[in-house]
Amino acid sequence: MTARIIKPARTAMQSGSANTKDWLLVFEPEQPRIIEPLMGWTSSGDMKQQLRLSFDTKEEAIAYCERHGIPYQVFETKQAARRPMAYADNFAYDRRLPWTH
Numbered sequence: 001m002t003a004r005i006i007k008p009a010r011t012a013m014q015s016g017s018a019n020t021k022d023w024l025l026v027f028e029p030e031q032p033r034i035i036e037p038l039m040g041w042t043s044s045g046d047m048k049q050q051l052r053l054s055f056d057t058k059e060e061a062i063a064y065c066e067r068h069g070i071p072y073q074v075f076e077t078k079q080a081a082r083r084p085m086a087y088a089d090n091f092a093y094d095r096r097l098p099w100t101h
Contacts, residue, residue: 001048002028003072005061023061025053025072 004026010017027048036043055061058074065072089095 001030001070003065003070004028005058005065005072005074007058007075007077009077022054022056023058025055025061025064027051 005023006026007023008020010020029044029046029049031044031046033042033044035041053061053064055064062072062074064070
């Protein structure tokens with residue numbers, strides 16, 4: 001019953017940083033998923049796969065795991081290198097790349 005402590009990255013549908021501030025504690029699957037022969041649905045008997053705990057800081061998540069005796073792994077996320085750019089930079093004379101229609 002190993003837990004992962006992660007900070008989720010933004011989805012491809014997001015341009016901002018919504019839902020990426022908290023740290024999540026997610027449990028590793030203990031049983032593999034199986035395909036039911038009748039309907040073809042994927043299921044599992046592992047109920048801890050449904051459990052996701054959120055914490056404000058990484059230290060709170062680590063303290064929770066240590067207090068309850070849960071082995072854990074911390075996965076850091078790489079921050080995106082975002083370069084601020086003004087709209088006027090599209091029409092600058094010394095633009096790096098040519099801009100034509």
